[in-house]
Amino acid sequence: MRPTNKSARSLLDIELRVRRLADAATLAKALGVSHPTILRIIQERGNEVIRIGTTKNARYALRRSLRGNPEPIPVYKVDEKGKGSLLAYMHLADPEGAVLDVKGMGWPAPIDGSPWWDGLPYPLTDMRPQGFLGRSLARQIAKTFGVSENPEEWSDDDVIHVLTIKGNDNQGNLIIGDTAYQDFLHTVIHPVTSITEDELSQQYIELAQTATRFGGGGSSAGGEFPKFTAKRMLNEASNPYVIVKFSGADDSPAVRRWSDLLVCEHLALDVIRQSGSLCAPLSRIIQAGGRTFLEVERFDRVGEFGRIGTASLASLDNAYVGMGSGSWIDAAQKLVTERVIPSGLVEDISLMWWFGKLIANTDMHFGNLTFMIEPSLKLSPAYDMLPMLYAPLAGGEVPLREFELSLPKPQEEPTWSLAFNLAIKFWEAASKDVRITNSFRALCEMNLRLLQRVDEKLGMSNSG
Numbered sequence: 001m002r003p004t005n006k007s008a009r010s011l012l013d014i015e016l017r018v019r020r021l022a023d024a025a026t027l028a029k030a031l032g033v034s035h036p037t038i039l040r041i042i043q044e045r046g047n048e049v050i051r052i053g054t055t056k057n058a059r060y061a062l063r064r065s066l067r068g069n070p071e072p073i074p075v076y077k078v079d080e081k082g083k084g085s086l087l088a089y090m091h092l093a094d095p096e097g098a099v100l101d102v103k104g105m106g107w108p109a110p111i112d113g114s115p116w117w118d119g120l121p122y123p124l125t126d127m128r129p130q131g132f133l134g135r136s137l138a139r140q141i142a143k144t145f146g147v148s149e150n151p152e153e154w155s156d157d158d159v160i161h162v163l164t165i166k167g168n169d170n171q172g173n174l175i176i177g178d179t180a181y182q183d184f185l186h187t188v189i190h191p192v193t194s195i196t197e198d199e200l201s202q203q204y205i206e207l208a209q210t211a212t213r214f215g216g217g218g219s220s221a222g223g224e225f226p227k228f229t230a231k232r233m234l235n236e237a238s239n240p241y242v243i244v245k246f247s248g249a250d251d252s253p254a255v256r257r258w259s260d261l262l263v264c265e266h267l268a269l270d271v272i273r274q275s276g277s278l279c280a281p282l283s284r285i286i287q288a289g290g291r292t293f294l295e296v297e298r299f300d301r302v303g304e305f306g307r308i309g310t311a312s313l314a315s316l317d318n319a320y321v322g323m324g325s326g327s328w329i330d331a332a333q334k335l336v337t338e339r340v341i342p343s344g345l346v347e348d349i350s351l352m353w354w355f356g357k358l359i360a361n362t363d364m365h366f367g368n369l370t371f372m373i374e375p376s377l378k379l380s381p382a383y384d385m386l387p388m389l390y391a392p393l394a395g396g397e398v399p400l401r402e403f404e405l406s407l408p409k410p411q412e413e414p415t416w417s418l419a420f421n422l423a424i425k426f427w428e429a430a431s432k433d434v435r436i437t438n439s440f441r442a443l444c445e446m447n448l449r450l451l452q453r454v455d456e457k458l459g460m461s462n463s464g
């Protein structure tokens with residue numbers, strides 16, 4: 001064998017670190033060696049160099065170790081029956097970036113979607129600890145894992161490190177790393193017992209106390225509102241896993257308003273579920289220990305062990321569009337143009353968006369819309385759908401707010417009208433629900449009257 005060009009060999013690392021990803025021709029030119037020589041140098045490096053694509057079109061990156069471990073990271077999937085399988089390997093690049101064949105995994109991606117990611121591959125962005133529960137987890141593990149108490153400050157390596165060890169119960173159906181996967185298998189062999197109806201109120205009171213005091217209670221589900229996850233027994237439920245949001249336990253105006261809003265969230269889900277046009281999970285309100293609990297069944301779980309993959313609009317937009325914020329409809333249309341999602345989904349997304357607008361939901365960020373990946377891509381059941389216009393301020397003040405009705409452009413009228421009908425049902429239900437305070441019910445009734453007046457004047461409710 002010919003001795004390899006030593007300086008070219010050490011230059012390879014520098015070139016790859018600077019370029020992140022490069023083909024053989026570029027590298028040969030940069031290092032001043034022939035094409036066969038660069039291929040030989042790369043081959044000699046074995047697993048230290050990651051190769052994307054076939055020999056002719058191959059691109060190369062330098063491998064990064066995760067906390068000293070250079071092995072590629074296995075990505076497991078748990079299917080709807082609860083059976084786990086190895087789906088792909090994720091390779092980390094030096095100094096940053098990753099290789100994960102998201103398209104090959106069956107996840108939404110453009111036809112020519114590259115397996116290269118400048119940062120975290122998008123499926124991991126929904127799995128990373130975030131919001132109320134993410135901060136709780138971070139506070140508990142910060143010292144042992146050597147990570148910040150604020151998960152928003154975590155590097156990609158911190159996120160991956162934590163997920164490979166603690167991430168056996170993520171949003172969706174993916175698990176990365178052998179340790180987390182072994183933990184999942186362990187939970188199948190030794191399942192957690194479900195909370196029975198008899199003990200539910202007491203358990204929820206305790207779980208809320210723990211969640212606020214120590215920031216514990218479950219591991220997945222983002223979002224800023226105080227919440228915990230639980231497993232409960234309920235005959236009519238399709239699975240035992242729930243996300244439970246809860247209000248404070250005192251009688252302050254802010255707490256009373258949050259309680260009203262949790263009841264509204266439940267009513268909005270009910271209206272959507274009964275609409276026949278869109279889906280919403282089963283939910284219920286439990287009032288105990290001075291708190292209002294909103295218990296919502298998880299749509300990414302099936303039966304006791306089954307799971308379904310999910311991808312938020314936030315993660316897809318970030319990967320393929322880059323709007324960051326704005327209308328769900330605009331972002332969805334851009335994803336259609338990029339051929340990430342089929343055009344048939346825009347109708348449902350528009351209906352959900354208009355319903356939100358017409359019930360004064362001012363918090364429809366891209367994290368509040370999700371797609372179900374299996375069996376074929378569709379909009380997930382609704383969540384976080386409530387009149388956030390009326391949310392108290394962070395300091396506890398409950399400001400007076402005026403609801404302004406959003407009107408459609410002519411081409412949007414059919415969908416808007418459907419949403420308008422549902423919104424009337426929502427305001428009607430909220431104005432009658434005795435779990436809501438009188439003052440807020442009066443406000444809901446005012447909004448009902450507003451919609452009814454608009455209907456009388458414009459005749460747009462399609463109610464025939």
Ligand SMILES: Nc1ncnc2c1ncn2[C@@H]1O[C@H](COP(=O)(O)OP(=O)(O)OP(=O)(O)O)[C@@H](O)[C@H]1O
Pocket residue numbers: 131171221222223224225226243281296297298299300363367368370383384
């Ligand atoms: N029924 C559900 N099944 C599965 N996942 C869910 C469900 N409801 C919510 N989630 C997930 O949990 C996250 C947090 O839920 P949600 O948005 O309701 O909380 P939040 O604290 O009100 O959020 P935000 O920070 O947007 O105010 C969602 O972004 C979604 O990924």
Ligand SMILES: [Mg+2]
Pocket residue numbers: 223224367368384
């Ligand atoms: Mg949310």
